[in-house]
Amino acid sequence: MTTPYLSAAEPVWERPEPRTRSAPVPLSRAKIAATAIRLADEHGLDGLSVRKIAKELGVGPMRLYDYVVNRSELLDLMVDAVYARIAAADRPSDWRAAIVAIARLTRVAALEHEWFADLLGGRPHLGPNALAVGESTxxxxxxxxxxxxxxxLQRAAGTLSAFLIGALRREVTERRTARSTGTDERAWQASLGPYLTRxxxxxxxxxxxxxxxxxADLEPEEDFDRNLTTVLDGITGRPAPR
Incomplete structure (x- = not known):
C-alpha cells in the first residue's frame, strides 16, 4: 500500500538507518538505491520491484522494508541519488552559465537513466540533493x-522547468522509439520523405x-542548447504589458 507523499512519518531522507543486523549481507539505503538504479537502467521502472532488488542483493524481500516502506520511498531515494551528481558539480558565478551547466547535467542524467525523465514533472522532488539543485537553480x-x-522568479523557474521536462521527455521517447523499431530518426524521415513532399x-x-x-537540421545536443538559449533570452527580457 502506498502512503501519502507527505505523511506524519519522518521522510525517508531523515529517518536513521536501521540498526545493523547480524546478517551475511550488510544493507544501507544508498546500497539499495544503487541496486535499484542499475535494475531500472536495464529494465525500466516497469521492471523494478522489491523482490528483484532483494534477489540482486542476496537478501529476503522483507529486509528491504526496514529501509523503505513502499515503492514511492524507493523512487525518492533513486531520484535523489541521481540529483547528487548534479548537486556536486561546480557552479559558474555567472547566472546564465550556472543555469546552462545545471540544464546540461540534467540532460546527461536523463540520457544515462531514462527512467529519471519519466519522473520529471510529477510530484516534487524534495530530497536533499534535489533541493540543493533547486536552490542553485x-x-x-x-x-x-x-x-x-x-x-x-516564479515565472522564470516555471518556464525553465517546463522546458526541461518537455525537452528531456521528448528526447528520451525518441531514443526509445528508435530502439524498439530498429529505425533511427533520419531513416524514419527518409521513409516518409515522398509523402511529406507531396x-x-x-x-x-x-x-x-x-x-x-x-x-537547421541539428543534433539533439545542439537543439537542446539552442532552445535553452531561447528560454534564457526570454527570462532576461521584459514581460509583456498586462
Missing part, C-alpha cells in the same frame, strides 16, 4: 536581469514547409 535565476521580484507541394502548409526546408 533558483538562486541563479534570481540574478537574471529580467527577474525583479518573487513573481518574476503534402508540402499542395501549398496548404507554407510555414511548416519553411521549417522543413529552411530550418
Amino acid at each position: 533558483a538562486a541563479a535565476l534570481s540574478r537574471a536581469p529580467g527577474v525583479r521580484d518573487i513573481a518574476d 503534402q508540402l507541394e499542395t501549398g496548404r502548409y507554407p510555414t511548416i514547409a519553411r521549417l522543413v526546408i529552411d530550418g
